[in-house]
Amino acid sequence: MQYEMVIAGFGGQGALLIGKMLAYAGMKEGKEVSWFPSYGPEMRGGTANCTVVISDRPVGSPVVQRPRALLALNLPSLDRFEDAVRPGGVILYNTSLVNRECRRTDVVVVPVAANDLANALGNPKGANMVALGAFVGATEVVPMTQVEALVRETFARKPALVDVNLQCLQAGFGEARRCVEGRDRPAAPGM
Amino acid sequence: MSSPAVLEETPAAASERTRAPVFGHPESLRQVITHYCPGCTHGVIHRLIAEVLDELGVRERTVGVSPVGCAVLAYNYFNTDMHEASHGRAPAVATGIKRGRPDLVVFTYQEDGDLASIGLSEILHCANRGEKVTVIFVNNAIYGMTGGQMAPTTMPGQVTTTSPLGRDVSLAGHPLRIAELVSALRTPAFIARGAVHTPLHVVEARRLVRRAFQYQVEGCCFSLVELLSTCPTNWGIPPHEACAWVEKNMVPYYPLGVFKTPDGGDRAPRPLGRE
Amino acid sequence: MARKLMKGTEAIAEAAIRAGCRLFFGYPITPQNEIPEYLSHRLPQVGGTYVQAESEVAASNMLYGASGAGVRVLTSSSSPGISLMQEAVSYMAGAELPVVIVNIMRAGPGLGGILPSQADYLQATKGGGHGDYRVPVLGPWSVQEAANLTMEAFDIADRYRTPVMVLGDGLIGQMMEPVELPDERPPAPDLPPKTWASTGWKGDRPRAVINSLYLDADTLEAHNRHLQQKYRQIRERERRFQMRFEEGDYDLLVVAYGTVARVALSAIEELREQGRRVALFRPISLYPYPYRELAAAAEKARAVLVLELSAGQMLEDVRLALGRSRPVHFHGRTGGHLISPEEAANRMVEVLEGRSQEVADV
Amino acid sequence: MFRKSLTILVGHFGSGKTEVAVNAAMGMARDGERVALADLDVVKPYFRSREAADALARVGVDLVAPEGDLATADLPILLPRVRGLCTGFSGRVVMDVGGDENGARILGALSDLLQMADHDLILVVNFRRPFTPDPESAVAMAREIEQVSRLRMTGVFSNTHLMDRTTREVVEEGLQMARRTAGMLGVPVVGVGVEAGREQDLAPDNPGCGVLSLRRVVQPPIEGPRVPRSGPLFVLR
Incomplete structure (x- = not known):
């Protein structure tokens, strides 16, 4: 089973970091993974995006035209990748920065107000963690415990940040779970 | 004229004296015939370097880098391991050798087209990084190897095959003063200019070459000695006139002396208003 | 050996260190800056030296010096920078100096752009600079393979006394994948000692003169014959390639290298699920090119399709391998565009269904 | 034609100095004289008298030119022996100097x-x-050569030809122009060159100077061995 996803947002929103954490968690799970960034002029303004593939066997193409899941952190990202997602896939978008509905009806749509949730938790910088938690909740592409361990590891040198980021992560996860609970989901690998 | 001391010598002592070598071949120079023209001072400069390497006892751990220029075949003349560099890149090659094997004594032997024209970037950055190598820069104000074209160091008005009416400074700029240019860098270094057109100057040049290598052996700093040199063949004048030409035309424009020593302090100007 | 998630550039840099390289000379250029950045940080930790040169020209000449002094040394650059390095590459080939050069290709010609490309294939595999010389070229398709081939490149360089190039497209440099690296990868035990190196002459061996200048025509021709003999040996012993789905019959053989081969593989897997008979041939050594193996692999196929991020460079070697024995088709993208698996699959179907035009004679 | 113990041949690129020098030296040697030919061409790295080394050696001409690797080095090498030839050589010396005033600059280095x-x-x-x-242009060149070499011109050698397409008219016309050149310089025309074997076809009727048969010994690298096409050299007598 192979699962391809695109994570996209403004430069600085943490799209590349979210992608790396997903790839890292996948690797820790013993999966084959690849993480491929868009680079160059796109990184300055516009969207910064990366493609992550998590698979049971060696990853074929690291370049993906039709991903199974999209995490759109802002409107341009949704505009650009909305149509690319395979039918039956997942589109998770950040309603704090997207002022329209998702048009697709053949995918699982998960709207999450990542920035608003992070602000409410008193951690405005934690929007990316909210989004990551929500994406894991919506796709179940990697176990949440693996991602939590990763957050602890990432912020090991700044213990004060561990709890606030875990809070954001779990808030996002919970929000997404509530949203997808009871719906048909596309199968995720190894879950 | 003979001195009384010699007259009083015993025959045995006199015989011993005549057999004792007063002028030998430096160990750091191979006993081969060079390709240099009569009156060319490359041979003199080769010898100065070789004598200094012998004196410092570093021949067995010295690696030289020869340039593209008349001294392109210098690797045949020095009795050390040698590299032949591409045109102008000797300071980069020397950097590679020295960084790879810091225990080696590394010198480059370069001429004006090589160092002052195509290799200006390499020499400035090598000096600026403070690579602990020694550069011997032979300035004879002309491209010798390719047959007498204008060099960056060609004198104003000097006729060469590519400045048939004499170097026009309004078109070709003024001759580059390398010792001054390199000594303007803030990195500590030993930078000096000597000449080899008279015996007295040769003696002085030898001191400069010795100091330059000494600094390297002590692991102290980058060192560069510019030596004003002759090219009778391409200048088109006999050797003795070439020596006089150096004195008359080059020395006034290229002043001789030590431009920078590693302990020479900071040459940077003071901030405005604090004079 | 723990798996680590590494960028291709980082993996290449770390692999060089594990292979005993303690010297790097380079000059920044996108998209390979992580290699000098990584090494400027890592080399001092292991007692090595990192020098940021004033230009690619100087960097490659520093390589010439260091390698001549007998130490393992690395540089990396991207297409325009590699062009500047060709001066010293030719000198190093002439003076028979072992170095490893990494080229993370970007789109050209000229300043071009910083996006991925495979447009330096001809420059890399046909010598690159002036004079009759060749440089072994290795084209990895994954981050792990990039690391492995980098380590191996040092051995190949030392064994044959030649510069070796690791040729990656921009994707290899920028993507992250899990990598396993040995703590230390010692040089192969059978490598010849570097008695030719300039380490200071004590009279116990011939004087070392690192040089590519031979004034006499006969001597220079003899030197060239010696180099060609060496290249023949390399062609005999160092051909590397990989095949997928070679068992059973296939109608179409796809030829691609680097990450493009991975795109092709994904496309082929999808087509095979639909019952299409397609196989993949992936050269790993681009010089020496596995001509014979490719010709043998093409015997089963009715047609051959070459995929490249260029206007058709490796295509020339494929045609050299196959002659007129099989129709050869081509699909390439330039300018930094990638080939997507869907695009690749569409072209394969076109060829299979006879809707593609064979590459015309040049 | 060449009477002094030291004959220095100068001229522009491609004027035939090297052929004249080689043939003159070989002629002197055949006459039983001790001859040294000094190759002073430091300007161009090919088509120099050193390429005739074998032919010269066969007739006993002592060729003074860089040897071995240095023979093909792009280096302006003036051999120390050349200075010796200027003073202490007991036979005849022919000097083949590189093209125009740039090549003649080397004479300045020997002018003392x-x-x-x-x-x-x-x-x-x-x-x-x-x-x-x-x-006029020949005189201008002569003056420039005199200036850099610090020597005075003493004669003109007429070597006008068109290789295989040379006719008697070409040689005659060239000789007339050489005479005018010599007149302006105030020196004699010392000789005229014609291709060896074609003297009967080409030699002027009243040259008023010596005629030197020139056999092509030095080949330009672009030509390869000369393939005979026609001409009296290959007519069986």
Whole structure:
């Protein structure tokens, strides 16, 4: 089973970091993974995006035209990748920065107000963690415990940040779970 | 004229004296015939370097880098391991050798087209990084190897095959003063200019070459000695006139002396208003 | 050996260190800056030296010096920078100096752009600079393979006394994948000692003169014959390639290298699920090119399709391998565009269904 | 034709200095004289008298030119022995100097000795070459050569030809222009060159100077061994 996803947002929103954490968690799970960034002029303004593939066997193409899941952190990202997602896939978008509905009806749509949730938790910088938690909740592409361990590891040198980021992560996860609970989901690998 | 001391010598002592070598071949120079023209001072400069390497006892751990220029075949003349560099890149090659094997004594032997024209970037950055190598820069104000074209160091008005009416400074700029240019860098270094057109100057040049290598052996700093040199063949004048030409035309424009020593302090100007 | 998630550039840099390289000379250029950045940080930790040169020209000449002094040394650059390095590459080939050069290709010609490309294939595999010389070229398709081939490149360089190039497209440099690296990868035990190196002459061996200048025509021709003999040996012993789905019959053989081969593989897997008979041939050594193996692999196929991020460079070697024995088709993208698996699959179907035009004679 | 103990041949690129020098030296040697030919061409790295080394050696001409690797080095090598030839050589010396005033600059480096030696400075001219289409340009070149070499011209050698397409008219016309050149310089025409074997076809009727048969010994690298096509050289007598 192979699962391809695109994570996209403004430069600085943490799209590349979210992608790396997903790839890292996948690797820790013993999966084959690849993480491929868009680079160059796109990184300055516009969207910064990366493609992550998590698979049971060696990853074929690291370049993906039709991903199974999209995490759109802002409107341009949704505009650009909305149509690319395979039918039956997942589109998770950040309603704090997207002022329209998702048009697709053949995918699982998960709207999450990542920035608003992070602000409410008193951690405005934690929007990316909210989004990551929500994406894991919506796709179940990697176990949440693996991602939590990763957050602890990432912020090991700044213990004060561990709890606030875990809070954001779990808030996002919970929000997404509530949203997808009871719906048909596309199968995720190894879950 | 003979001195009384010699007259009083015993025959045995006199015989011993005549057999004792007063002028030998430096160990750091191979006993081969060079390709240099009569009156060319490359041979003199080769010898100065070789004598200094012998004196410092570093021949067995010295690696030289020869340039593209008349001294392109210098690797045949020095009795050390040698590299032949591409045109102008000797300071980069020397950097590679020295960084790879810091225990080696590394010198480059370069001429004006090589160092002052195509290799200006390499020499400035090598000096600026403070690579602990020694550069011997032979300035004879002309491209010798390719047959007498204008060099960056060609004198104003000097006729060469590519400045048939004499170097026009309004078109070709003024001759580059390398010792001054390199000594303007803030990195500590030993930078000096000597000449080899008279015996007295040769003696002085030898001191400069010795100091330059000494600094390297002590692991102290980058060192560069510019030596004003002759090219009778391409200048088109006999050797003795070439020596006089150096004195008359080059020395006034290229002043001789030590431009920078590693302990020479900071040459940077003071901030405005604090004079 | 723990798996680590590494960028291709980082993996290449770390692999060089594990292979005993303690010297790097380079000059920044996108998209390979992580290699000098990584090494400027890592080399001092292991007692090595990192020098940021004033230009690619100087960097490659520093390589010439260091390698001549007998130490393992690395540089990396991207297409325009590699062009500047060709001066010293030719000198190093002439003076028979072992170095490893990494080229993370970007789109050209000229300043071009910083996006991925495979447009330096001809420059890399046909010598690159002036004079009759060749440089072994290795084209990895994954981050792990990039690391492995980098380590191996040092051995190949030392064994044959030649510069070796690791040729990656921009994707290899920028993507992250899990990598396993040995703590230390010692040089192969059978490598010849570097008695030719300039380490200071004590009279116990011939004087070392690192040089590519031979004034006499006969001597220079003899030197060239010696180099060609060496290249023949390399062609005999160092051909590397990989095949997928070679068992059973296939109608179409796809030829691609680097990450493009991975795109092709994904496309082929999808087509095979639909019952299409397609196989993949992936050269790993681009010089020496596995001509014979490719010709043998093409015997089963009715047609051959070459995929490249260029206007058709490796295509020339494929045609050299196959002659007129099989129709050869081509699909390439330039300018930094990638080939997507869907695009690749569409072209394969076109060829299979006879809707593609064979590459015309040049 | 060449009477002094030291004959210095100068001229523009491609005027035929080297052929004249080689043939003159070989002629002297065949006459039983001890001859040294000094290759002073430091300007161009090919088509120099050193390429005739074997032919010269066969007739006993002592070729003074860089040897071994240095023979093909792009280096302006003036051998120390050349200075010796200027003063202490007991036979005849022919000097083949590189093209125009750039090549003649090397004579300046020897001028301290040359000025004292019994020498001829001969301008070799081919008016069918672009650099010297007429006597005026030949005189201008002669003056430049005199300036850098610090020597005075003592004669003109007429070497106008068109290789295989040379006719008697070409030689005659060239000789007339050489005479005018010599007149302006105040020196004699010392000789005229014609291709060996074609003397009957080409030699002027009343040359008023010596005629030198020139056998092509030095090949331009672009030509390869000369393939005979026609001409009296290959007519069986």
